Amino acid sequence: xxxxxxxxxxxxxxxxxxxxxxxxxxxxxxxxxxxxxxxxxxxxxxxxxxxxxxxxxxxxxxxxxxxxxxxxxxxxxxxxxxxxxxxxxxxxxxxxxxxxxxxxxxxxxxxxxxxxxxxxxxxxxxxxxxxxxxxxxxxxxxxxxxxxxxxxxxxxxxxxxxxxxxxxxxxxxxxxxxxxxxxxxxxxxxxxxxxxxxxxxxxxxxxxxxxxxxxxxxxxxxxxxxxxxxxxxxxxxxxxxxxxxxxxxxxxxxxxxxxxxxxxxxxxxxxxxxxxxxxxxxxxxxxxxxxxxxxxxxxxxxxxxxxxxxxxxxxxxxxxxxxxxxxxxxxxxxxxxxxxxxxxxxxxxxxxxxxxxxxxxxxxxxxxxxxxxxxxxxxxxxxxxxxxxxxxxxxxxxxxxxxxxxx
Ligand SMILES: Cc1ncc(COP(=O)(O)O)c(C=O)c1O
Numbered sequence: 001x002x003x004x005x006x007x008x009x010x011x012x013x014x015x016x017x018x019x020x021x022x023x024x025x026x027x028x029x030x031x032x033x034x035x036x037x038x039x040x041x042x043x044x045x046x047x048x049x050x051x052x053x054x055x056x057x058x059x060x061x062x063x064x065x066x067x068x069x070x071x072x073x074x075x076x077x078x079x080x081x082x083x084x085x086x087x088x089x090x091x092x093x094x095x096x097x098x099x100x101x102x103x104x105x106x107x108x109x110x111x112x113x114x115x116x117x118x119x120x121x122x123x124x125x126x127x128x129x130x131x132x133x134x135x136x137x138x139x140x141x142x143x144x145x146x147x148x149x150x151x152x153x154x155x156x157x158x159x160x161x162x163x164x165x166x167x168x169x170x171x172x173x174x175x176x177x178x179x180x181x182x183x184x185x186x187x188x189x190x191x192x193x194x195x196x197x198x199x200x201x202x203x204x205x206x207x208x209x210x211x212x213x214x215x216x217x218x219x220x221x222x223x224x225x226x227x228x229x230x231x232x233x234x235x236x237x238x239x240x241x242x243x244x245x246x247x248x249x250x251x252x253x254x255x256x257x258x259x260x261x262x263x264x265x266x267x268x269x270x271x272x273x274x275x276x277x278x279x280x281x282x283x284x285x286x287x288x289x290x291x292x293x294x295x296x297x298x299x300x301x302x303x304x305x306x307x308x309x310x311x312x313x314x315x316x317x318x319x320x321x322x323x324x325x326x327x328x329x330x331x332x333x334x335x336x337x338x339x340x341x342x343x344x345x346x347x348x349x350x351x352x353x354x355x356x357x358x359x360x361x362x363x364x365x366x367x368x369x370x371x372x373x374x375x376x377x378x379x380x381x382x383x384x385x386x387x388x389x390x391x392x393x394x395x396x397x398x399x400x401x402x403x404x405x406x407x
Contacts, residue, residue: 012262012263014213014329017212018040018211018212018213018215018216019212019300019328020215020328020331020332021331021332021335021336022293022300022332023293023299023300023301023328023329023331023332023335024215024299024300024301024328024329025211025212025298025299025300025328026211026212026298026299027211027295027298027299027300028211028298029195031195031198032191032194032195032211032298034198035194035198036211036212036213038118039114039118039213039217040212040213042114042117042118043114043213043216043217043220046113046114046117047220052113052114052117055113056109056110056113059109059113060106060109060224063099063109064098064099064105064106064109065097065098065099066098066106066224066228067228067231067232068093068094068095068097068098068225068228069094069097069232070091070092070093070094070228070229070232070233070236070389071091071092071093071094071392072089072090072091072236073090073091073092073360073390074090075359075360076090076355076356076359076360076376077089077090079355080376080379084376084379084380085379085380086379086380086382087382087383087384087385087386088242088243088379088382088383088384088385088386088387088388089238089385089386089388090375090388090390091233091241091387091388091389091390092360092362092389092390092392093225093228093229093257093389093390093391093392094392095225095253095391095392095393095394096364096365096368096392096393096394096395097395099138100131100134100135100138101131101134101365101394101395102131102365102393102394102395103222103225103252103253103256103391103394104131104132104134104135104206104252104394105135105139106221106222106224106225106256107132107135107204107206107218107221107222107252108125108132108135108136108138108139108204108206109139109221110217110220110221111139111202111217111218111221112136112139112140112142112143112145112204114202114217115145115202115204116143116145118202120145120200120201120202121145121146122145122146122147122197122200122201122202123136123140123145123146123147123148123201123202123203123204124148124149124150124190124193124194124197124201124202124203124204125147125148125149125150125190125203125204125205125206126149126150126183126187126189126190126205126206127149127150127151127155127162127183127186127206128151128152128155128182128183128186128206128249128319128320128322128323129155129159129162129319129320129365129367129394129398130151130155130161130162130163130165130166130319130398131162131320131365131394131398132204132206132207133149133151133162133166133171133173134162134165134166135206136149136171136204136206137149137165137166137169137170137171138169140169140170140171141169141170146172147171147172148171148172148173148174148193149166149171149172149173149174150174150176150186150187150189150193151163151173151174151175151176151186152175152176152179152180152181152182152183152185152186153175153176153177153181154180154181154182155181155182155183155186155319156173156175158319158401158402159319161397161398161400161401162398174189176188176189180314182314182319182322182323183249183319183320183322183323184296184297184311184314184323184324184325187205187209187210187297188297190203191203191297191298205218206218206252207249207250207251207323207327208222208250208251208252208327208328208329208330209250209251209297209299209301209323209325209326209327209328210297210298210299211297211298211299212299215299215327215328215329218252218327219252219255219256219259219327219329221256222252222253222255222256222259223255223256223259223260224256225253225256225257225391226244226256226257226259226260226261227260229241229244229257229260229389230261233387233389238387240261240264240266240267240387241261241267241387241388241389242266242268242382242386242387242388243267243268243269243270243382243386243388243389244257244258244261244267244269244270244389244391245269245270245272245371245374245375245388245390245391246258246270246271246272246371246390246391246393247271247272247273247274247318247321247367247368247369247370247371247391247393248271248273248288248321248326248330248341249274249285249318249320249321249322249323249326249367250323250325250326250327251271251326251327251329251330252327253391253393254271254330254391255327255329255330256391257389257391258271258333258339262333262338268340269333269338269340270339270341270342270374271288271330271339271340271341271342272341272342272343272344272370272371272373272374273285273286273287273288273289273321273326273341273342273343273344273370274286274316274317274318274321274322274343274344274345274346274349274370275289275343275344275345275346275348276314276315276316276317276345276346277315277345277346278345279343281304281306281312281313282312282313282314282315283315284304284314284315284316284343284345285304285314285315285316285321285322285323285324286304286343287301287302287303287304287323287324287325287326288302288326288330288331288334288341289341289343290304290343291303291304291305291324291325291326292305293331294309296324296325297325299325299327299328300328300331301325301326301327301328301330301331302325302326302330302331302334303324303325303326304324304325305324311324312324316346317346317349317350317366317402317406318349318365318366318367318369318370318399319366319367320365320366320367320394321367321370342374343370344370344373344374344377346406347406348370348373348377349366349369349370349372349373350366350369350403351373351376352369352370352372352373352376353366353372353396353399353403355372355376356369356372357396362392362395363395363396363399364392364393364394364395364396365394365395365396365398365399366396366402366403367393367394368390368391368392368393368394369396371390371391371393372390375388375390
């Protein structure tokens with residue numbers, strides 16, 4: 001069936017089936033289809049309604065604290081100049097300074113406003129690192145909506161601080177023991193809940209994954225990161241960035257930074273996946289670098305699967321990267337070579353987190369540390385005066401327990 005329909009020729013806007021090139025789509029049961037179509041229509045209307053964006057912008061400013069700063073990481077830059085022959089100019093886009101400590105809140109704010117507009121009275125979400133769960137619980141508290149967060153039992157253990165935050169925000173946390181008890185299993189359970197509560201429930205997906213329209217909806221909301229970056233670079237006297245670097249789990253912080261720049265061929269982009277313990281099966285989460293196309297959670301994209309199409313177990317020290325798939329727009333950007341996808345292992349990420357903390361006084365999330373590690377470990381390859389923006393997707397308070405386990 002996938003081969004029979006020609007790929008979407010204008011892939012930066014998904015076609016009527018939600019495809020970026022050949023990737024994406026809506027591979028779901030008949031029960032879910034009307035919900036997704038409703039959501040797509042609601043988003044099309046909201047997106048064209050200035051009052052939606054007025055409300056979004058007001059909360060983004062006063063509640064989230066946007067715009068997030070574009071910070072010149074002069075201390076790390078100077079360290080890399082001295083020790084690694086680095087010649088570039090290094091900026092951090094400080095999504096860690098958002099309310100709740102990561103980029104995830106941008107998307108949750110937009111989706112909760114959409115849920116209100118659609119008259120939905122109950123919210124569900126999945127979470128891995130707990131950042132999306134916390135962000136969802138936060139907007140639900142603010143907008144007086146009950147919420148249930150699905151989280152794998154393994155993640156509940158390694159991200160305890162975020163579990164406590166969700167509980168404090170009055171979220172109902174549903175532990176998922178199925179499979180590897182991580183993000184993919186939480187997403188399965190959330191989809192199951194949605195099918196059973198079609199009338200009143202809105203599902204806030206936390207990344208650019210899942211069936212159409214989620215990859216487009218989440219991207220449209222996260223694109224605020226790239227739009228602000230473009231303006232902030234101009235204000236600092238840079239016509240454009242030379243490199244944009246972001247970690248990739250499902251891919252939302254990366255696409256949020258990249259998307260407004262995709263048409264500008266002067267801008268090179270690197271998405272950094274988790275190479276985990278090593279690159280053998282079951283030990284990493286590098287779906288784009290080491291996977292093959294297939295269908296997961298209603299979308300056709302790169303996946304980690306075995307020869308029979310069974311989803312492989314995945315591992316990353318960063319819970320938010322521990323996902324066997326990736327958003328379909330990234331699959332398209334990989335195949336068209338518009339974005340370069342690389343991977344970084346656990347040890348590299350841990351070392352980058354520590355170096356950045358020691359030089360800049362910024363403790364990043366372990367997810368983010370993959371992007372930092374790519375730049376630190378390839379510092380000598382950047383041209384003189386290249387303007388490099390790393391998306392500082394989140395802060396690392398949640399990761400202190402994991403850090404202690406890897407002295
Ligand atoms: C701080 C942080 N960065 C990155 C990610 C990865 O998600 P995505 O690839 O959707 O940005 C997560 C996921 O939980 C996260 O918490």
